[in-house]
Amino acid sequence: MSKAKLVLFLLVLILVPFDLLAQETGGFEIARVKYRGGGDWYNDPSSLKNLISYTNKLVPITIKDAYKDVALGSTDIHSYPFLFLTGHGTITANSTEIRNLRTYLDNGGFLYVDDDYGIDEHIRAVLKEVYPDQELLEIPFNHPIYHQVFNFNNGLPKIHEHDNKPPRGFALFKDGRMVVYYTYESNLADGWADPEVHNDPAEVRENALRMGVNILVYALTRP
Secondary structure: OOHHHHHHHHHHHHHOOHHHOOOOOOOEOOEEEEOEOOOOOOOOOHHHHHHHHHHHHHOOOOEOOOOEEEEOOOHHHHHOOEEEEEEOOOOEOOHHHHHHHHHHHHOOOEEEEEEOOOOHHHHHHHHHHHOOOOOOEEOOOOOHHHOOOOOOOOOOOOOOOOOOOOOEEEEEEEOOEEEEEEEEOOOHHHHHOOHHHHOOOHHHHHHHHHHHHHHHHHHHHOO
8 A cells, every 4th residue: 555545544534433433342343144045155264354364454444353154134234334245156035134134234234245156146136125226236447446445447356267257346325325345257255265275376366355455444434
């Protein structure tokens, strides 16, 4: 991070109210979503841990080292400002789970979804139930999430290849506020995993982690 960007980031932290920047327990605590339907929500358990560690080393923001796993229908999700959801397979959600997620997002929560190849049609269906009148919008490369700490002038980095398609970032907005960010054909979380899991080159892993920092910082410091 450049000196000028670090100064600007610190100013943002000063100007945003303290209660939005840290939980009462002394730092942000984030969670991974457990969902029904057979998809492997639990895959690559080192991914989120490594991203948290990387972020804490680089930016003046405290995220607790240990993340929690929370069920989509549990009221526990309202204790976390940031939810992460990933996997390869089917996701199903009943009306209680849909209502719980909608309430969470309406009240200021943020959901990040990373398609690990195979959940696209399923997560789109779930999000359509959460906000029936809204569509996932592809966000432009000049959106702040691509320039929050590190610059990604061409949008998402490509971590793993599956269908020879470009990586794409989509979002859902509530009253002008991004509440869901969804990465497709990128596999960011695979790049966060321990090096021996996917044997990605160091440069690829670094790009994945840097984009992950952007997502976390954007989600946790927005007004």
